[in-house]
Amino acid sequence: MKKRWLAIAADINKELLLILLIIASAGVVNFFVSGQRLVLTFYNLPTLFAAYYFGRRRAVMAAIASILFVLWVNTVNPAILGASIEMRGVLSASDLAIWAGFLVIFAYAAGTLYEHAERRLHELRETYYGLLQILSQIISNDKYTQNHSYRVSVYAVQIAQEVGLSESQMEDLRAAALLHDVGKLEVSREVLHKAARLTQDEVREMRTHVGKGMAMLSPVRGSLRRVLPIILAHHDKFDGTGYHPARGDEIPIEARIISVADVYDSLVSDRPYRKGLSPFEARDVILKGAGTDFDPAIVNAFESAFRKQQLEVPEVLV
Numbered sequence: 001m002k003k004r005w006l007a008i009a010a011d012i013n014k015e016l017l018l019i020l021l022i023i024a025s026a027g028v029v030n031f032f033v034s035g036q037r038l039v040l041t042f043y044n045l046p047t048l049f050a051a052y053y054f055g056r057r058r059a060v061m062a063a064i065a066s067i068l069f070v071l072w073v074n075t076v077n078p079a080i081l082g083a084s085i086e087m088r089g090v091l092s093a094s095d096l097a098i099w100a101g102f103l104v105i106f107a108y109a110a111g112t113l114y115e116h117a118e119r120r121l122h123e124l125r126e127t128y129y130g131l132l133q134i135l136s137q138i139i140s141n142d143k144y145t146q147n148h149s150y151r152v153s154v155y156a157v158q159i160a161q162e163v164g165l166s167e168s169q170m171e172d173l174r175a176a177a178l179l180h181d182v183g184k185l186e187v188s189r190e191v192l193h194k195a196a197r198l199t200q201d202e203v204r205e206m207r208t209h210v211g212k213g214m215a216m217l218s219p220v221r222g223s224l225r226r227v228l229p230i231i232l233a234h235h236d237k238f239d240g241t242g243y244h245p246a247r248g249d250e251i252p253i254e255a256r257i258i259s260v261a262d263v264y265d266s267l268v269s270d271r272p273y274r275k276g277l278s279p280f281e282a283r284d285v286i287l288k289g290a291g292t293d294f295d296p297a298i299v300n301a302f303e304s305a306f307r308k309q310q311l312e313v314p315e316v317l318v
Contacts, residue, residue, distance in 0.1 A: 043070055047107045055118070056111025063107035067100045148265055153177035155261035156254075158310040162301035163257065173254045176230035180258055183213025196273050210235055210243055230254045234262060239292045248295075256295040260286060260302050263293070264311070279311070 043066040051059035074096070156177045160170055184192060187209050191202050198206060214232055217224075233246060233255035240247030267282035277285070283306050290299040305311055 043067075044103060044106070047103060048110065051107060051110035051114055054111075055115050056108060059107035059111035059114075060104065063100075063103045067096075067103060071096065148269065149178050149181055151265045152180065152258060152261045155264060155305075155311050156257050158305045159257050159261060159298065159301045160254075161310075162304045163253070163298065165253070165257075169254060172226050172230060173257060175224060176227040176234070176254055177258050177261065179213070179217065179227065180231050180234045180262065181209060181213070182216055182231075183209035183211065185216070186212040193272065207235075207243060227254075230258065234258045237293045238295050241292075251295075253295075253298075256298050257301075260294050260298050263289075264302070279306075 046062040046066050047059055050062035153174050156173050157170060160173050165173065187206060191198065191205055194202065210232060214228060217228060217231070230252050233244065233251050236242035236244050236246045236251045236255060236259070238248060238251070238256070264282050264286055267277045267285055268279055270276045283303070286294065286299060286302055290296040302311075
């Protein structure tokens, strides 16, 4: 919890710093506009920036900060902002009041539009992931595969939060986790449901599900296309001994996360040929694979999420 609040505070400080830098930049630009009155338009830029990137609250704060800055500078030394000493009376209080009023109104309106757009985008994202989940259920050959993909997406997101992935990376991670086994639709049911360990030939057939999944998803466009490299690499190992020779940071971080989540769920799940391990036994297996099968940094994030009991999926959801 403490880390989370520190991260939020750091983000807030970055936002405020950016806004203040733009205000200062506007002042510097205005200073070099020789022979001109106070160019108030420059001081609309911080508000516009804050409204576009941070929403209504930050936009209004930026507007108020700009107004206070302009009032202070105009009171202390109007010449700094382009008005000569002789023109001190030209820049009247009414001019500033009208500009300040419109700036606050603009900040509120633009910030509100931004937040409305964000809400619509959030709704679209939720619809997008809902459709992906429905798709994962339709394409699943068995209940285990269907529920497995959902649980892997839950585990992967919890691990990713410990890692500190960006919002866009989290979106790609969730989509890739839901679709990482889509290629199993093309694997024979006899192999998927076999109540014994697979033969070498059957293992080779099972391994083809990655390539088959890529072939099935290759026609997609837009943001969903970004998940293809993740799905392709989710069985790659950190030491290069996985399905492909990629190793270490050559493997997308989202795929490294899914790899841990995938193996963990496979270990704790009952299969026709064996009983699932306890969560603590599965955790120990993951920890032993750090540096060989798995990225040690991802394993540390997994261990952190496990200790916080974040890797528990309610039974009603599975």
